[in-house]
Each structure stands twice: as C-alpha cells, then as structure tokens.
Amino acid sequence: SQQGEEDPQALSIQEGENATMNCSYKTSINNLQWYRQNSGRGLVHLILIRSNEREKHSGRLRVTLDTSKKSSSLLITASRAADTASYFCATGTGANNLFFGTGTRLTVIP
Amino acid sequence: KAGVTQTPRYLIKTRGQQVTLSCSPISGHRSVSWYQQTPGQGLQFLFEYFSETQRNKGNFPGRFSGRQFSNSRSEMNVSTLELGDSALYLCASSPTGGMGNTIYFGEGSWLTVV
16 A cells, blocks of 8 residues: 555646645655656656655745654645646655655646 | 666567566666556555665565666566556666665656557
8 A cells, every 4th residue: 555645636726826735644754755747757856855854945846744744745836837747745764665645636727 | 967767668568478677777876666657556666676686575476576787777577467567667766775865767668568
C-alpha cells in the first residue's frame, strides 16, 4: 500500500491563481519530496524538505511540513498553463526507497 | 550534467516473453532504483542497487530482477511477461541513496504487454 495520500485528487484553476495540494503520510519520515509528472513523462524533482524543517521555498513553490500531523502541503503561486501536471509527494527513509502518494492532477486553464 | 537516461522509451512485448530495460544514472551517482507506475497501483518501488549490490527490494514477484554494473548503470529484467506488467518503468538515481539525498528520475520506459 502507498505511504501517502494527496488531496485533492484533482484541481482545476485559472492561470494566475494559486494552487495548494496536500499530502498526508502514515509513518515517521526522514524527508519528504515533491515531484511533478507531465502526462506520460518521467518525474521531475521539485523540492525536498527534511523532517526538521517546517517550510521551504523554491521560486513559485512553497512547501510546508508538519510532522506532528504527518502532513505536507505544496503551494504553487501565480500558476501558469505549463504547471498543468500531476504532483506527487514521496516519503523516504533512505536507500532510494520512496513511497509515493496517489497524486494530485492539476489543470491550469489559460 | 546529463540526467538519468532510460532505454528503450517504448516497447511492445507478447505475454510469456521477457524484457530488459536499461538505465544510466547521473554521473557520479551510485544508487539506482526502479519503480513501476500503473493507473491502478500508482508508483511502486521495485528495488534499489548500490555498488552492484541490491540493498532493498519491494513487494514484487521473482519474475522482476535487476542488476547493477561497476559503472553504476543498471538493468532490470522481467521474465514470463503478463498483461498486468504493462506499465511505465521509471529509473531513479541519487549519489548514495542515503537519507536526505535528492532522487532524480528518468523519462521512463513504456512497456506494453499484448
């Protein structure tokens, strides 16, 4: 079974709006990573946040982590049509063994 | 720096056949792992190799196997293919596979079993 669950499963917004996706996981983690996947393509790494970090920024991305609630959120600000993709959170304990969530399908309407 | 490279990108096989997929990690990365992605099961971990040794294995039958060469390149093999093996197979690499490593993925190999 998968470690994480993303919420919502699908999200549709207008270009320029912000998009927020949430991820919940079940066990203790060392870090959590967010990935983007365009249809039929590989996974693109977005951001890694360690268990002792609470917030991290990268360009238009902001990730938060609440280990007490076993949850993380990904915020994409000022969305663009090119942000249309599926977004996955993945938790890891090392050894490249990642457990992925079910993903959020984001559609940004131009 | 070149990314993770997977070959072939697309292939079609018949039930009962076997298939070998190849992965070249990012230069300097010694940990390579493989994942299977299907609509029904999502992304699932297959196995991970480091310095030619399998360190970790997911919950897949023995028909799924892999290996890693001294140059860190890796191959995975699926024998006696079943229709349910149709999936996107993703290879990922990281420097050591240790905690805190960013893990980078290739574009994947699309396998269709008919």
